[in-house]
Amino acid sequence: MRKFLLLFVISILAMVAVACGASESEEESEGTNADLTETVTVNHELGETDVPKNPEKVVVFDFGILDTLDKLEIEVAGIAKSGVIPAYLEKYAGDEYANIGSLKEPDFEKISEIDPDLIIISGRQASLYDQLTELAPTIHLGVDTTNYMDSFKENMAVIGDIYDKQDEIDKEITAIEESIATLNEKASKSxxxxxxxxxxxxxxxxxxxxxxxxxxxxxxxxxxxxxxxxxxxxxxxxxxxxxxxxxxxxxxxxxxxxxxxxxxxxxxxxxxxxxxxxxxxxxxxxxxxxxxxxxxxxxxxxxxxxxxxxxxxxxx
CATH class of the missing domain: 3.40.50.1980 (Nitrogenase molybdenum iron protein domain)
Known part of the structure; x- marks a missing residue:
């Protein structure tokens, strides 16, 4: 009888251990999924958009933003190739980057095929914003020429938040601002x-x-x-x-x-x-x-x- 009771207790303890292990596994799984679905809320000229943190598949229409992503060594899935690409960004003309159309005429079919996590646009695509949002979260990061530097820095801050690159961006902007201060002094003297x-x-x-x-x-x-x-x-x-x-x-x-x-x-x-x-x-x-x-x-x-x-x- 004692032997039977001992075996019974051991069985119960084993079942509890298995249940606890399963529960911990589920919690770990939920934590992982939470990380994958973490978002950043971006307020931009055309609205408010929840953007996934560190998106893997990004298509970019604005060459200034592409320039920034390239500087930060952030990969993109596609760019607007049906037009002239800046010479210093010519690597993006390669086949490894999808052609998502032109700056004024996006290739909606190709973008849909890519199934991007994020679409980044600026002024030339603003009128197509609603159509693009149907394909993926879309943000407008154009520069306001009437408030150039503040607008530029706000756009850079958005990229920093999305990709956890704020420290690198702050360093680059500090260098730019120091150069501008020197230029202002030189312009005044000239x-x-x-x-x-x-x-x-x-x-x-x-x-x-x-x-x-x-x-x-x-x-x-x-x-x-x-x-x-x-x-x-x-x-x-x-x-x-x-x-x-x-x-x-x-x-x-x-x-x-x-x-x-x-x-x-x-x-x-x-x-x-x-x-x-x-x-x-x-x-x-x-x-x-x-x-x-x-x-x-x-x-x-x-x-x-x-x-x-x-x-x-x-x-x-």
């Missing part, structure tokens, strides 16, 4: 003013404060030769007579033709007989800015740092 133009084949448009390229004035501290230029995405249509009349100390040129598949001829078009009458031409102060950074991929950790560097080098 006393030079500037005019920014976009060259598009044989046409030109001017950009002033709070415009697409306005951070040269608003952030970098170089005064605008004409403070009446209306802020707009496409700039103010002007003539070369206008450039001659404004007579800037510095003339900054962004060559659109060079990045949209055409043959670059900005120098031949810009440096004509009218412009040769300006101080900018006479003092060899016509600066052709790198359109990869200024036209295609502004707002990235690399592009913003390079933009600061280009303007700094342009000052005497």
């Amino acid at each position: 006393g030079e003013n500037a005019l920014i133009i976009l060259s598009n084949d044989d046409k030109i448009s001017a950009y002033g404060q709070n415009s697409r390229f306005g951070l040269i004035h608003d952030v970098f501290g170089i005064p605008a030769v004409d403070e009446s230029i209306e802020a707009s995405t496409h700039g103010m249509n002007v003539t070369f007579e206008y450039v001659m009349e404004q007579d800037p100390d510095l003339l900054y040129v962004v060559d659109r033709t060079a990045v949209v598949g055409g043959e670059s001829s900005a120098e031949q078009i810009v440096e004509n007989e009218l412009v040769k009458n300006t101080k900018a031409y006479k003092n060899d102060n016509i600066v052709y800015l790198n359109p990869d950074f200024w036209y295609l991929s502004g707002g990235g950790l690399v592009s913003v740092a390079e933009m600061v560097k280009e303007i700094d080098e342009s000052l005497n």
Whole structure:
């Protein structure tokens, strides 16, 4: 009888141990699943979106954000290849990265096939936001040109939160801000003013404060030769007579033709007989800015740092 009772007690204890083990296993499993479904709530221009932490499959339409992810060594699944890709990001033209269409015409079928964890867009895709959200969590991380640096830093903070990269991003932004402070001091001492133009084949448009390229004035501290230029995405249509009349100390040129598949001829078009009458031409102060950074991929950790560097080098 005692032997029977002993065996019975041992059996009960074994069953309890198994049950406890199963319970612990379930708790561990639940903890793992919780980690996999952890999200970050992102407030952006088009809404509020819950984004999975450290998403594995990400498709990116904005080259500035791609620039940042590349700098941080974060992999992406697909980019908009049906167009010009900045030369310094040319590795993303490779077959290992899916083509999700163009900046204005996403390939919804390809995106659906990828089944991404996150879609990152900016201005050109804003009107398609609702359609894209049906495929995956979608966030808008475009740069507000009227508040460039704050907007840029907010976007970087979002990337930092999603990927636990805030320390690395803070280090990069600190370096950029220190470079801007140095540039501001240099710009103030130079006393030079500037005019920014976009060259598009044989046409030109001017950009002033709070415009697409306005951070040269608003952030970098170089005064605008004409403070009446209306802020707009496409700039103010002007003539070369206008450039001659404004007579800037510095003339900054962004060559659109060079990045949209055409043959670059900005120098031949810009440096004509009218412009040769300006101080900018006479003092060899016509600066052709790198359109990869200024036209295609502004707002990235690399592009913003390079933009600061280009303007700094342009000052005497």
